[in-house]
Amino acid sequence: KISLLIDLLANATPIEARYIARLPIGRLRLGVGDPTVLDALSLMHKGDKSDRELLESKYNLCSDLGLIAKVYAQDPSSLSKFTMVPFTPVRPALAERLPSADEILEKMGGKCIAEAKYDGFRLQIHLKGNRVEIFSRRLERMTEMLPEVVDAVRNELDCDEVIFEGEALAYNEATGEFYPFQQTIQRKRKHGVEEKSAEMPLKLFAFDILYINGEDVTHKPFTQRRKLLESIIPKDSKTLSLSESYLVKSSQEIEAHFNDFISRGLEGLMAKDLNAPYIAGARKFAWVKLKRSYRNELSDTIDLVIIGYFAGRGARAKFKFGGVLGAVYDPHTDMFYSIAKVGSGFSEEQMSELEKLLSAIKTKKPNARINSIMEPTYWVEPKYVITVTADEITRSPVHTCGKTGNSPGYALRFPRMIGDLRTDKRPEDATTVDEIIEMYKMQKRTEVSSEGEEV
DNA sequence: CATGGCTGCCC
DNA sequence: ATTCTGC
DNA sequence: GCAGAATGGGCAGCCATG
Numbered sequence: 001k002i003s004l005l006i007d008l009l010a011n012a013t014p015i016e017a018r019y020i021a022r023l024p025i026g027r028l029r030l031g032v033g034d035p036t037v038l039d040a041l042s043l044m045h046k047g048d049k050s051d052r053e054l055l056e057s058k059y060n061l062c063s064d065l066g067l068i069a070k071v072y073a074q075d076p077s078s079l080s081k082f083t084m085v086p087f088t089p090v091r092p093a094l095a096e097r098l099p100s101a102d103e104i105l106e107k108m109g110g111k112c113i114a115e116a117k118y119d120g121f122r123l124q125i126h127l128k129g130n131r132v133e134i135f136s137r138r139l140e141r142m143t144e145m146l147p148e149v150v151d152a153v154r155n156e157l158d159c160d161e162v163i164f165e166g167e168a169l170a171y172n173e174a175t176g177e178f179y180p181f182q183q184t185i186q187r188k189r190k191h192g193v194e195e196k197s198a199e200m201p202l203k204l205f206a207f208d209i210l211y212i213n214g215e216d217v218t219h220k221p222f223t224q225r226r227k228l229l230e231s232i233i234p235k236d237s238k239t240l241s242l243s244e245s246y247l248v249k250s251s252q253e254i255e256a257h258f259n260d261f262i263s264r265g266l267e268g269l270m271a272k273d274l275n276a277p278y279i280a281g282a283r284k285f286a287w288v289k290l291k292r293s294y295r296n297e298l299s300d301t302i303d304l305v306i307i308g309y310f311a312g313r314g315a316r317a318k319f320k321f322g323g324v325l326g327a328v329y330d331p332h333t334d335m336f337y338s339i340a341k342v343g344s345g346f347s348e349e350q351m352s353e354l355e356k357l358l359s360a361i362k363t364k365k366p367n368a369r370i371n372s373i374m375e376p377t378y379w380v381e382p383k384y385v386i387t388v389t390a391d392e393i394t395r396s397p398v399h400t401c402g403k404t405g406n407s408p409g410y411a412l413r414f415p416r417m418i419g420d421l422r423t424d425k426r427p428e429d430a431t432t433v434d435e436i437i438e439m440y441k442m443q444k445r446t447e448v449s450s451e452g453e454e455v
Numbered sequence: 456c457a458t459g460g461c462t463g464c465c466c
Numbered sequence: 467a468t469t470c471t472g473c
Numbered sequence: 474g475c476a477g478a479a480t481g482g483g484c485a486g487c488c489a490t491g
Contacts, residue, residue: 030477032476032477033478120465121465136464137466138464140463142465181483182482184465186484187485189484189485314479315479323480341480342480342481343468343480344469344470344479344481345469346479391466391467411482413466413482415468416468416480
């Protein structure tokens with residue numbers, strides 16, 4: 001591969017070399033994405049965007065944009081041949097986010113379905129006759145990874161032909177306990193698949209249906225689709241079940257279910273409009289997700305010391321700043337231990353400011369009070385403190401916070417900076433290793449009251 | 456034959 | 467996954 | 474609000490290295 005690239009690059013002009021480099025790494029940075037291509041196709045034949053909607057609806061059924069473009073370019077009328085059909089993945093419906101039960105209920109018009117949000121793999125499952133194919137959220141084939149799901153779908157589903165969706169995760173049938181995502185993702189993809197499947201079987205929680213017995217049902221209202229789903233999922237299956245689902249008519253009910261879900265180790269709550277169709281390929285308010293981190297910005301934040309920073313790439317190159325390496329403090333050793341890279345939540349102004357401040361305190365080697373396996377582009381003196389929020393604390397093979405000997409440390413899942421530089425905090429005022437360990441122990445059992453305060 | 460670096464994918 | 471920015 | 478492009482932790486798998 002390298003030698004092929006060498007040949008290409010050696011014979012390229014500088015501008016060609018730029019795109020020869022960008023193409024294989026998939027970072028073309030053209031400012032053009034799928035929706036722009038759909039607009040362009042419509043403009044090609046119609047001179048305006050009047051075919052955009054049609055093109056998009058076909059793209060949602062057939063995620064091969066190249067094929068859509070080819071067919072449409074040759075003959076716009078032949079787009080009608082694209083219909084929903086088993087074994088061609090459908091672009092999944094996505095959910096918006098809202099920070100509170102009140103806002104969700106208002107958006108939903110006073111009532112909605114509240115479902116558990118499971119922290120696993122989102123699966124789109126296609127069955128026809130004896131054949132089963134399973135696709136990931138990004139529409140990659142995952143069939144071989146999931147033998148127990150394939151078997152259950154093939155043998156237990158009360159249906160011959162269907163496309164439906166669910167969340168699959170590692171689950172302890174005996175205790176009813178949901179395992180964390182880190183367990184679920186240990187699923188093998190190629191070698192030892194059967195062994196892993198037997199050791200830690202996944203359970204599928206079905207939450208929507210798109211197609212059944214030759215019919216596209218995405219235009220039916222959600223409540224009708226749910227009934228169809230209930231009719232095909234067996235009651236006594238070890239592997240297949242329905243997502244937990246409640247009709248709610250008040251924000252208090254949403255809160256109560258949310259707290260219950262969190263206390264049982266689930267990721268949050270999904271609110272769904274009773275009447276909405278399945279809106280393929282779109283992030284629309286038919287589905288709204290609620291997670292702890294969307295609302296918890298006051299009670300669950302973490303103050304990190306910046307111990308290094310990264311050179312930005314692409315749109316961040318001009319700021320010479322891509323993010324920081326954050327650490328927590330341990331008063332016992334008077335050292336700073338890495339816990340997360342933080343690359344999200346900065347405005348452009350903040351990136352400029354941080355680069356200016358941090359470049360002034362760069363060091364060649366890490367300060368003697370820094371303990372980190374991760375290496376930033378530039379080390380800096382432990383001086384500045386930022387506030388960060390995250391969804392979860394996980395055990396980490398790469399961060400040194402809480403790491404002892406061969407045992408893992410701790411890290412933050414989905415870290416992002418909130419607010420501004422904490423000029424009121426010294427590095428020693430940052431969150432401590434002990435506090436992180438305490439938060440790790442508490443996180444699953446922590447409930448949130450309707451006022452958003454920890455209980 | 457063990458392992459570090461890298462990639463692609465999950466969230 | 468989350469977040470910011472130009473339109 | 475859409476579209477696009479930055480960025481996170483961490484897993485399995487591949488391959489070169491030693």
